Amino acid sequence: xxxxxxxxxxxxxxxxxxxxxxxxxxxxxxxxxxxxxxxxxxxxxxxxxxxxxxxxxxxxxxxxxxxxxxxxxxxxxxxxxxxxxxxxxxxxxxxxxxxxxxxxxxxxxxxxxxxxxxxxxxxxxxxxxxxxxxxxxxxxxxxxxxxxxxxxxxxxxxxxxxxxxxxxxxxxxxxxxxxxxxxxxxxxxxxxxxxxxxxxxxxxxxxxxxxxxxxxxxxxxxxxxxxxxxxxxxxxxxxxxxxxxxxxxxx
Amino acid sequence: xxxxxxxxxxxxxxxxxxxxxxxxxxxxxxxxxxxxxxxxxxxxxxxxxxxxxxxxxxxxxxxxxxxxxxxxxxxxxxxxxxxxxxxxxxxxxxxxxxxxxxxxxxxxxxxxxxxxxxxxxxxxxxxxxxxxxxxxxxxxxxxxxxxxxxxxxxxxxxxxxxxxxxxxxxxxxxxxxxxxxxxxxxxxxxxxxxxxxxxxxxxxxxxxxxxxxxxxxxxxxxxxxxxxxxxxxxxxxxxxxxxxxxxxxxx
Numbered sequence: 001x002x003x004x005x006x007x008x009x010x011x012x013x014x015x016x017x018x019x020x021x022x023x024x025x026x027x028x029x030x031x032x033x034x035x036x037x038x039x040x041x042x043x044x045x046x047x048x049x050x051x052x053x054x055x056x057x058x059x060x061x062x063x064x065x066x067x068x069x070x071x072x073x074x075x076x077x078x079x080x081x082x083x084x085x086x087x088x089x090x091x092x093x094x095x096x097x098x099x100x101x102x103x104x105x106x107x108x109x110x111x112x113x114x115x116x117x118x119x120x121x122x123x124x125x126x127x128x129x130x131x132x133x134x135x136x137x138x139x140x141x142x143x144x145x146x147x148x149x150x151x152x153x154x155x156x157x158x159x160x161x162x163x164x165x166x167x168x169x170x171x172x173x174x175x176x177x178x179x180x181x182x183x184x185x186x187x188x189x190x191x192x193x194x195x196x197x198x199x200x201x202x203x204x205x206x207x208x209x210x211x212x213x214x215x216x217x218x219x220x221x222x223x224x225x226x227x228x229x230x231x232x233x234x235x236x237x238x239x240x241x242x243x244x245x246x247x248x249x250x251x
Numbered sequence: 252x253x254x255x256x257x258x259x260x261x262x263x264x265x266x267x268x269x270x271x272x273x274x275x276x277x278x279x280x281x282x283x284x285x286x287x288x289x290x291x292x293x294x295x296x297x298x299x300x301x302x303x304x305x306x307x308x309x310x311x312x313x314x315x316x317x318x319x320x321x322x323x324x325x326x327x328x329x330x331x332x333x334x335x336x337x338x339x340x341x342x343x344x345x346x347x348x349x350x351x352x353x354x355x356x357x358x359x360x361x362x363x364x365x366x367x368x369x370x371x372x373x374x375x376x377x378x379x380x381x382x383x384x385x386x387x388x389x390x391x392x393x394x395x396x397x398x399x400x401x402x403x404x405x406x407x408x409x410x411x412x413x414x415x416x417x418x419x420x421x422x423x424x425x426x427x428x429x430x431x432x433x434x435x436x437x438x439x440x441x442x443x444x445x446x447x448x449x450x451x452x453x454x455x456x457x458x459x460x461x462x463x464x465x466x467x468x469x470x471x472x473x474x475x476x477x478x479x480x481x482x483x484x485x486x487x488x489x490x491x492x493x494x495x496x497x498x499x500x501x502x
Binding site: 010011063093094097126127128129130134 | 260261262314316338343344345346348377378379380381383385496
């Protein structure tokens with residue numbers, strides 16, 4: 001048995017997120033998923049019906065520059081040929097950037113040590129058409145320095161229950177944020193967050209909270225209070241998916 | 252009579268270019284044009300069937316960050332209200348960035364003094380999905396320094412017949428290029444060209460010629476020879492539209 005690790009870039013605009021839609025859902029699937037599209041491409045090339053394991057799910061409309069996934073097969077196909085063939089059958093909005101053969105025990109989801117996301121905001125009066133698919137538009141003035149200052153409280157190991165969208169019992173909400181960096185270039189603000197793992201909609205809840213702080217709806221000091229409260233109702237809203245991009249996963 | 256000048260940004264991906272399709276063409280119009288879409292929006296707001304004059308046509312798939320257009324109307328509508336109302340009825344891929352009232356003699360096309368275009372290239376092995384709609388992908392290695400050096404020969408007043416796609420008799424091919432700047436940032440190459448006017452597909456022919464020079468298909472010195480030859484057959488191909496963006500028009 002062989003185990004292939006793929007590094008993938010995708011434009012999530014036209015996808016119903018990463019995860020293949022199960023037939024059991026009963027919903028009529030009119031949009032594709034990234035996982036399903038790549039599994040179909042693998043089937044076209046190798047005739048194998050594989051289970052492609054992603055490092056994690058990305059929601060509808062979320063992009064990736066460095067999603068990582070793996071699948072197992074007995075197929076003797078040449079590694080380079082597989083990469084070229086997959087890209088030739090995949091649509092232009094999904095690209096296999098790198099492919100390698102890894103140890104049979106490697107699992108993209110469970111072996112992941114750290115993940116990094118970027119949330120991109122365009123802070124202008126109107127939303128520029130050329131930015132609308134990859135940035136979240138905010139037309140309130142934002143106090144960037146305050147956002148940056150407040151973000152730093154999140155660094156380190158904390159219980160991030162206040163920033164997760166729903167609660168599965170017995171699942172810990174403790175995560176370690178290893179990096180949170182805010183940058184501003186003209187009217188573009190980017191929030192880079194790396195962690196040993198993320199809770200459901202955690203990045204978009206943190207970005208939403210930072211935006212509320214930046215526009216003055218939440219007073220200075222709010223981030224610390226919200227984090228301590230462990231109360232989702234006190235945090236800012238989950239902001240739109242098109243601003244979010246999975247940048248890389250390290251192992 | 253009032254004369255309104257609009258500054259417009261658009262994502263040209265889903266449009267059949269700027270120019271409204273005449274009914275006389277006989278072709279079934281299944282895609283919209285930017286001009287037609289904005290004229291319809293003006294009609295919705297003011298009930299006026301106006302003729303929106305653009306500074307020039309952009310082809311199918313070409314983008315604009317600073318297209319300029321004007322239209323005349325007797326409508327007494329408030330200027331600010333007009334701008335807000337238009338953006339509220341326009342789709343997300345067209346934005347009126349600025350609107351002002353100008354002298355009745357002002358004509359966007361004939362009053363234009365200088366125009367600037369950007370041609371954007373992504374020079375990498377594979378085309379990144381997140382770039383595919385706004386960059387032209389070139390997977391040959393490109394000699395950027397040579398491209399930049401050769402481009403400089405185009406500065407100033409010349410007969411650009413070698414870079415125009417078709418010939419209307421009695422129309423001069425002499426134009427004055429006031430700026431040509433090439434920049435490289437990692438695998439992104441941008442070509443910024445400003446001129447007192449452009450011939451049909453001139454920017455994309457110049458970009459195509461620079462790419463042929465950069466990949467070594469045309470030898471050093473080619474740009475000078477092609478310019479002197481006035482022969483379209485000697486220039487490089489017209490490269491794809493999605494890399495082209497009308498940056499601004501000055502008056």
